[in-house]
Amino acid sequence: MASKKTIIAFAHRGEARAFLSEYSCKPTSFKENLFFKEDLYLLIAGEGIYRAINELSHTIGILQALYSDSPLEIFNFGICGALEKDILIGEVRKIRSIYSTDSVGEPQFKSFTHSSVKRDPQELATTSDIITSHKRILDSNDRETIRNFAPLVDREAWGFAYAADAAGESLKAFKLVSDYADAEVCQVVKEQAREWSESLLETYLSLAPSPEALEAPELPQGLSVLHITLSQKRRLINLLRALELKGIKSDEAFQLCGLQELLRQEKRSKEITKDLIQNLHALVYPLNAALEDRLQKQVAPLKKVGFQVKFDQDLEREILHLGATLSSVDQIQRIQAALGEFDFEQYVRLLRGQDVH
Amino acid sequence: MFTKIFIEKELLDAPVTQSIIERFPSLPLKLIHRVDDVFGKVKKPYLQKRENLSLFIGKKRGTLIKEAPQAYGLAGEPHYYFIHAYNCVYECEYCYLQGYFNSPDIVLFINHDDIGKKIVETCSLHKKDVDQGKKIWFHAGEFSDSLALSHLTNELPFYFNLFRDLPEAILELRTKSANLKELLKLQPLENVITSFSLSPKDRIKKTDLKTPPLATRLNCLKQLQDKGFPIAIHLDPVIHEDRFEETYENLVESIVAQLGTEKIRYISIGVVRFTSKVFHQVKKNYPESELLAAEFRSSFDGKVRYPRPFRLWLLGKIKDICLKKGFSEAQIYLCME
Numbered sequence: 178m179a180s181k182k183t184i185i186a187f188a189h190r191g192e193a194r195a196f197l198s199e200y201s202c203k204p205t206s207f208k209e210n211l212f213f214k215e216d217l218y219l220l221i222a223g224e225g226i227y228r229a230i231n232e233l234s235h236t237i238g239i240l241q242a243l244y245s246d247s248p249l250e251i252f253n254f255g256i257c258g259a260l261e262k263d264i265l266i267g268e269v270r271k272i273r274s275i276y277s278t279d280s281v282g283e284p285q286f287k288s289f290t291h292s293s294v295k296r297d298p299q300e301l302a303t304t305s306d307i308i309t310s311h312k313r314i315l316d317s318n319d320r321e322t323i324r325n326f327a328p329l330v331d332r333e334a335w336g337f338a339y340a341a342d343a344a345g346e347s348l349k350a351f352k353l354v355s356d357y358a359d360a361e362v363c364q365v366v367k368e369q370a371r372e373w374s375e376s377l378l379e380t381y382l383s384l385a386p387s388p389e390a391l392e393a394p395e396l397p398q399g400l401s402v403l404h405i406t407l408s409q410k411r412r413l414i415n416l417l418r419a420l421e422l423k424g425i426k427s428d429e430a431f432q433l434c435g436l437q438e439l440l441r442q443e444k445r446s447k448e449i450t451k452d453l454i455q456n457l458h459a460l461v462y463p464l465n466a467a468l469e470d471r472l473q474k475q476v477a478p479l480k481k482v483g484f485q486v487k488f489d490q491d492l493e494r495e496i497l498h499l500g501a502t503l504s505s506v507d508q509i510q511r512i513q514a515a516l517g518e519f520d521f522e523q524y525v526r527l528l529r530g531q532d533v534h
Numbered sequence: 535m536f537t538k539i540f541i542e543k544e545l546l547d548a549p550v551t552q553s554i555i556e557r558f559p560s561l562p563l564k565l566i567h568r569v570d571d572v573f574g575k576v577k578k579p580y581l582q583k584r585e586n587l588s589l590f591i592g593k594k595r596g597t598l599i600k601e602a603p604q605a606y607g608l609a610g611e612p613h614y615y616f617i618h619a620y621n622c623v624y625e626c627e628y629c630y631l632q633g634y635f636n637s638p639d640i641v642l643f644i645n646h647d648d649i650g651k652k653i654v655e656t657c658s659l660h661k662k663d664v665d666q667g668k669k670i671w672f673h674a675g676e677f678s679d680s681l682a683l684s685h686l687t688n689e690l691p692f693y694f695n696l697f698r699d700l701p702e703a704i705l706e707l708r709t710k711s712a713n714l715k716e717l718l719k720l721q722p723l724e725n726v727i728t729s730f731s732l733s734p735k736d737r738i739k740k741t742d743l744k745t746p747p748l749a750t751r752l753n754c755l756k757q758l759q760d761k762g763f764p765i766a767i768h769l770d771p772v773i774h775e776d777r778f779e780e781t782y783e784n785l786v787e788s789i790v791a792q793l794g795t796e797k798i799r800y801i802s803i804g805v806v807r808f809t810s811k812v813f814h815q816v817k818k819n820y821p822e823s824e825l826l827a828a829e830f831r832s833s834f835d836g837k838v839r840y841p842r843p844f845r846l847w848l849l850g851k852i853k854d855i856c857l858k859k860g861f862s863e864a865q866i867y868l869c870m871e
Contacts, residue, residue: 276576286636288577301585325540325564325572419827462829464774464844491833492841530847 179246185254185381186220186233188333191370192255193219195378211236216247222333226277226309229336237344251341253350254377257307257331258314258358260324264305265354267373269380272350274306276326277335282311282319284326289338291349307352309335314358330358351380400453404446409454416457425460433460468492468527475524482515483508495525535623536589536640540564540572544593550644551591554686558589568592573620574636581819583625583638594618594643598652602673607706608800608867612660613671616649618642618689619678624710625743627820628771631677633812642683646692653696657703664702669725675708681728682711694720701725708768712746712754722762727799729766730755732789734781737773740824748785752792759797766799770869771806772848774828774840782852786859795860803852804869807839 187193193212196202202212202219210232212219218240222232233251240249257270264270274290306327314320314330323330334350341348353373405413420430431437434456439449459466476486479499487498503509526532536558543565545551555563566572569592594617602613620641621631631638643649653672660670674680674693684690697705705726707717717728733741735748746754755765767789775781789798806825808816810832816825830838839845849868856866 274579274582284575286575286577288579290579290582306586325566326576422822422824422827461827465829465841468841468843491831492843493834528843530843530845530850 179244179248180216181248181250182216182218182240182244183250183252184218184220184233184236184240185252186222186229186236186333186337187253188222188224188229188255188331190221192374192377193221194371195374196254196381199378207239208236211239222337225332226311226336226339229333230340233337233340234343237340237346241344249344249346251337251346251348252381253334253337253348254381255331255333255350255352256355256373257329257334257352258356259329259354260320260358261328262357264328266356267354267376268303269351269353269376270303270305270329271300272307272329272334272352273304274327275334275338275348275350276306276308278308278310278323280311282322284308284323285335287339289335289342289348291347305329305352307331307334307350309333317359320358329354351377353377402440402446403450403453405450409450412454413457416454416461419461420457423461430457430460471527471532472524475520475527478515479519482511484512484515492528495528497521497524535587536561537586538562538564538588540566540569540588540590542566542568542592545591545644548644550688553688554589554591554642557686569641573639573641576636578637578639580632580638580815583621583623587623588639590639590641592641592643593645594649598649599656599672602671605867605869607671607673607802611668611671612663613673614656615673615676616653617677618646618649618674619683619687621677622679623682624679624745626745627741627743627816627823627825628773628806628808630808630812632815632819633809634677640678640683642687644687644689646689650692650696653703654700657700660702670703671706672703673706673708675706679709679711680707681709681713681717684711684713684716688716690716690720694723694726697725698723706766710742710745710751712750714754714757717763718757718761722764724764727764727766728758729768731768731770732785733769733771733773734785737775737781741773748788752788756792759793764799765793765797767801768804768869769852770802770804772803772852773806773825774844774848775824778848779851779855782855786852786855790859795862795865798861798865800865800867801856801861802867802869803849803856805840805845805848807837810836810838813838 185193185196196219197212200214200217200219202214202217205211205213205218210221210223218236220232220236222228237249237251240247259266272291274288276288277285279285307329308323308327310319310323310330310332313332314323329352331352334352337350338348353376355369355373400413417427417430420427425433434453436453439452439456442449444452472488476497479486483501485500489496501512503512523532539555539558539561541551541563546565569590573590597617599614599616602615606615607613620635621638622629623640657664657670660668663670693705697703703725707726707728708731709728710731730751732748732751738745738748755767758765769785813830816823820826829840829844831841832838840848853866853868857863
């Protein structure tokens with residue numbers, strides 16, 4: 178598998194300072210606010226939600242075009258304001274859910290949550306939700322309104338999460354609390370920029386490799402001899418996963434499906450794969466398989482005389498669709514006989530759950 | 535349990551509000567204009583209820599009583615449910631609440647007088663049914679557990695007093711909770727039925743997270759029965775598994791051994807079902823759940839459930855078990871089918 182590319186998005190150069198220095202990143206040739214070293218990309222997006230969305234979307238688009246086989250991991254590191262006084266200035270918080278307000282300060286419905294937040298007390302103590310505001314929060318009324326939704330506020334996180342989500346990725350965000358969202362803080366931030374950037378870098382360096390870095394699920398070794406299309410692979414993985422949820426591991430599943438017997442058959446590899454999927458399906462969904470079997474047996478005489486037979490798609494209605502092309506008197510007579518012998522009441526009993534097992 | 539309490543300003547001085555505040559003296563309080571200004575305004579992930587659950591105290595506005603869907607209760611009589619709370623402290627993997635509201639936060643509505651007036655009004659619309667000897671049913675526990683937070687809400691005495699004067703009506707308190715303390719302080723009424731949802735014990739362990747185990751629920755039913763409270767049972771949701779018939783035989787046997795059959799007012803049987811939105815949430819919230827390997831289909835009406843032949847087979851099997859163990863046909867009804 179191609180190597181993972183990591184994007185770390187920042188709003189301001191000051192936030193990125195320690196990272197740029199640590200990794201000796203150079204500007205890319207194709208985007209002046211994007212810096213890189215090997216597989217690491219540092220984006221300085223600028224302030225505000227729209228810049229965050231635009232710049233990160235652009236960056237993801239370029240990297241996906243250049244490195245289509247490489248998985249992406251996307252971070253946002255930056256500063257934020259605290260809306261609760263029990264959170265200390267200088268603390269770095271892992272972000273769990275990201276909310277937002279719209280341009281008139283109303284909360285926006287859409288939110289983004291990172292599921293990797295562990296629920297142990299130690300991790301929870303340093304985890305917070307955040308709300309991204311369209312404007313700087315300097316007014317106490319604004320502060321009171323958004324405090325209802327999250328204890329931290331910033332200007333970009335939701336935009337970064339939106340861009341990541343649109344590209345099918347998730348965002349991991351870490352924020353350093355720089356103020357209490359109650360005063361002009363620019364000067365304070367400037368003075369503390371180097372120190373705070375280093376705190377953020379420390380946090381990044383302490384992160385364990387993410388589970389997403391592991392390889393995507395592959396099929397067990399035993400199937401390597403078979404010809405398997407991409408869609409069949411997906412189906413097999415889903416079926417094996419469903420069996421795992423039922424407590425049946427792959428090896429046992431293959432045994433129960435008679436994989437070895439299938440492999441010994443003198444059939445084309447494609448057909449063996451099809452049979453295997455069918456057998457696994459019956460193992461995952463035995464009731465469905467039993468019902469399907471009973472229904473097929475019930476309508477077999479109709480199929481034998483040339484009818485195309487269709488059940489109600491959801492099996493909710495007690496109907497049977499029959500289609501035929503009539504081509505001879507003899508055939509019509511055979512059809513009449515088959516219809517006369519068809520036990521519709523028995524068919525309905527099956528659809529009512531009677532005689533199924 | 536809670537991390538913050540939001541209170542509608544006009545309800546701050548209400549006795550029940552004050553008693554809740556006294557129970558949680560260290561929690562931050564936030565006064566708001568209306569619950570709707572905050573609750574559900576943003577999409578709060580369902581599983582955040584585990585460590586970041588807020589409590590809202592508010593007034594229910596708009597529709598207070600709703601007509602229940604067909605097959606919600608015993609056939610032949612009108613059924614309604616009333617809305618006294620949103621969300622539940624329990625965490626059942628199949629729960630539809632995970633796809634219903636935009637937030638798992640608990641909302642307690644404390645304007646029971648308004649709800650009571652609506653109940654009386656609704657009863658008056660059914661004079662003809664009452665003259666025919668029918669009862670008008672009102673169900674609690676549609677969007678919440680009826681008893682789990684009853685020690686906070688103190689609402690049970692109000693509803694008991696109300697229904698004491700409404701002999702033509704029946705109140706059903708649907709629950710999984712062992713929190714009987716407030717209920718047991720009251721005098722039983724013939725027209726107030728406490729009904730417990732029951733499933734096989736291993737099923738409860740696997741899917742009814744944070745709820746009392748089967749044995750506890752059965753003990754609660756026994757306690758209520760011994761004190762003269764009318765009881766009922768919901769075998770809901772039925773989820774198919776290996777040895778399903780055996781597990782349900784054992785369950786019904788336990789019920790009969792503990793409670794007998796005659797004094798159980800009714801047993802409803804309902805098979806698990808989801809809207810597609812809820813099923814999507816189940817996949818997201820509980821990716822290891824056995825429910826995701828179940829034999830569901832997406833149906834014409836958007837619901838995700840077993841195909842009809844199975845549903846009817848499952849329902850039929852359990853009904854047969856109940857009849858075999860001594861329950862009568864009149865006691866059993868199939869829920870939502």
